Amino acid sequence: MSKDALELVAGVDIGLTGMKVVAFDLEGNIVASASAPSPQNLPKPYWIERDGHDYWDAFGGMCRELNAKIAELGGKVISIGISAHGDGAWLIDDQFNPTRPGILSLDSRAIDTAAKLMDEHKDDLMRVTGQGVVPASTGAVLKWIADNEPEAIEKASWFVAAKDFLRIWLTGEVGTDLTEASTAFCNVRTQDYDDEAFEIYGLDVLRDKAPQIDACTKVVGTVIDLASRHTGFPVGTPVVAGCHDVDAGAIGAGAVAPGHLAVMAGTWSINEVITDKPTVGDGWLARSFVEKGLWMNMSISPASSANLEWFINTLCAAEADAARREGRSPYAFVDEEVGQTKDSDQPAYFVPFLYGNPYGIDASAVFSGLRAWHTRGNILRAIYEGIAFTHKIHCDWLIDAIDVTEVRVVGGVSNSKIWPQYFADSLNKPILIPEVKEGGALGTAMLAAVGAGAFSDLTAAAAAMGSVSRQIDPTPAGVELMAARYEAFTQQVDLQKPWWAANK
Template sequence: MSGQELVLGVDIGLTGMKVVAFNLRGEPVHEARETSPQEIPHPHWVERDGREYWALFSRMMRAVTTKIDNAGDTAISLALSAHGDGGWLVDEEGDAVRPGILSLDSRAIDEAAALNASSFDDLLRETGQGVGPASPGVILRWLKDNEPENYAKARWFIYAKDFLRIKLTDSVGTDLTEASTAFTDVNTQEYTDEAFRLYGVEEYKDRVPPINDATEVIGTVTKLAHIATGLPEGLPVVAGLHDVDAGAIGAGAVRPGQLAVMAGTWSINEVISDKPKLGKEWFCRAFVEKGTWMNMSISPASSANLEWFATTLCQADLDGRTRAGMDPYGFIDEEIAQTSDDDDIVTFLPFLYGNPMNIDGQATFAGLRAWHKRGHLLRAVYEGIAFNHRIHCDPLIEAFGVTDIFVVGGVTRSSIWPQMFADAMGKPIRIPVKAEGGALGTAMVAAVGAGKFANLAEAYEAMGSETQVIEPTPEGTARMQHRFERFMEQIEAQKSWWESAKH
């Protein structure tokens, strides 16, 4: 069907980016994808070049606009979502002063540990959260101490999606979900001088972007952006939001008490609330609409571990299946299915990029024996990622009276993994039928911004997804409980090894 009005939801991840054009029933009509290359110039550093970022984004947008034009459809608005935390220094013209620092970056792990040790209670009371190595305030402090020339040169400290916003519209700003990652008062959801003082970056309080509502039209596509991307000049651009909030909306977690579990590069686990509730185990940040909060417990320890395993140890399988037109990751379920639930346990700690403890630990396989095959290792990776999510989810379930658990991400494309998640949680999980959760949630924001719906609840009613329920089984729950206990024992056993490795 041609001649449809479409809203564009852009979802920028740590390893890939996509744009999906949805109609106002939430049906994906056109899409395009690109990679999101990372640079690791030093151990612990994970960065992205701004010029390459914009070039790849522009190529992706040109691909989708060509499809829209050829079909005779019309784009009516666009919204952006992207991975959060980390940060970008940009100059007055909106150009990057240095490569953007991504949320997988851990160069500031010692600074984060020192800040938590000295000021955790103050940070929690003021901003609703402690800090991790890639927390924006920690990154900004690291830049001040280690790159003073860049720190002094920059006009703005912004986030990944807001770098693209500048390029598209020439407007500088962010939204509540991003602003609340470091520098806002947890109660008022406005910037607070005390947060800048706690991070030791008081001079930057005038260099953080103005805050817009996520559904607010903040500008239109400029002529230069039209030339680069093919997007129509004058197309309304909506402020957008942090991708974890977009993913929750797209998954169906739109009301207090609903838990969204996102198994992507990061382990994202978050519950909406209608009042701030502070806890050491989670970040209390602003949700899309002022007066609502998103309580999230996160770590860089989810499906990126599986991607590393596959690309490092199984590249021939990936290439062969790709050439055959098959799902390149399909062999994983097949090999795990050849193992038995009763086989000797192999335990995997999925800490290639970080962990929930905010200590400098490493990934670990434990319990390997000569008769184990690759399928046993892959099963351990699946289970380890599920267990890491459980570490985050248990405190949220207890504190917020969770009624529904929605799971999205790579786990949902497996025929085996969702059951492992349900058994590991010991609770039913809901998997949205529509796969493009982050892009869909962002498109709903774009639709509200375009005036097609009064609010996000109305947008979800029209565009949202049905869900498939996966029930835990008694035998699976008992088995996974035993393995979870072994998983936690292995973490404790490794802590002294991790500490000794520093010396």
């Protein structure tokens, strides 16, 4: 390798359905990338798991592809960072092998476990950990395993997060980071493990199985020989601790300082604001951000763009396939048809609860207000607006409690010429749309760049590697329209609650 080889940082972004690894230069430009499906197994209703060896195999093949491209370009990776979907749980033995398949954050087997924890221990959970429990929460999942598969706990030497499993196999070093550790067993104020948290969950047995907590930018090991052969990364390449993917996405979007609110419209409705003090409330999870003294307050639900994806794949497959064959986005026709609707049209409404909701109840999706003269464009507009309204529910909880200085929106919404305006008008705030691709991988690569010593801190890395943003301002007419429609939307939700309760 030439001494003048282009220095690159690799950001790995592991999603629930796909994974990617992207090599960036130190100005934030994409130099090479590779991707692969994220393997999943659904052995029973409500169960969504991942086999650790299949996971490692997919990761290795993807990384070899990336490194082949880098070799052709004469580049050199100086550091690696990994982010992944959080929550769920992985248990590994002293040989780093899983004692059972990893449980993913879309898994809901622990719904009764979570409900019982909240019924019996909500006040203590909020006081100590700064957050309640949902079915996919690490604490709820581990409690379910302890109650139903105690042998998996007994065989395990550590419990870790999805990205930590890869980090361990890359470096041979066990650990986690601040963002992942704070999902269950940390004190929200000290940002360290707290014995009382383990006691509240009834999981004292796990205290000695907790991995050490490292700063997200800390180099925690280097690529070992077997991992080098598997991934193509040279032996000795530094690996930083990395972070939860929602934190990486915020960083990639430019949200790195207190008061920055990142809105991510993906499979999940992710809405999170950084603070420099712990701020606890019922509507969000108060977790650690990437360094001590900073917190990421997350208000989330699986009620965002996946609803649009479902509609397109289920009811518009022919149009989507035709667009793909023509080399166009399969979603381009959505903007075209929504653009033909008028604000004066009698609206249709969509409650986007196909996969979950902000209220923690057993609810389903609903179309309402449909009339014979409505077109598909009106229905698609209802989906656009319904998803924007669900994000508003989360954002309002945060904005009412925390001083928000700017709002940044990323995800599927940013690809539309129409949809961002609905977000700005619904929130009645200017929103920034970063012109960035692969934001999660970029945020993780920034952590890797700091770890490699290329930048003094994350703020400097974001300034050098981040992208410019375009601003969407709310309009008086749009704010008035969205306020009226949001009120009707929330009325529809309230009317449905008794029906949902009676028809679980």
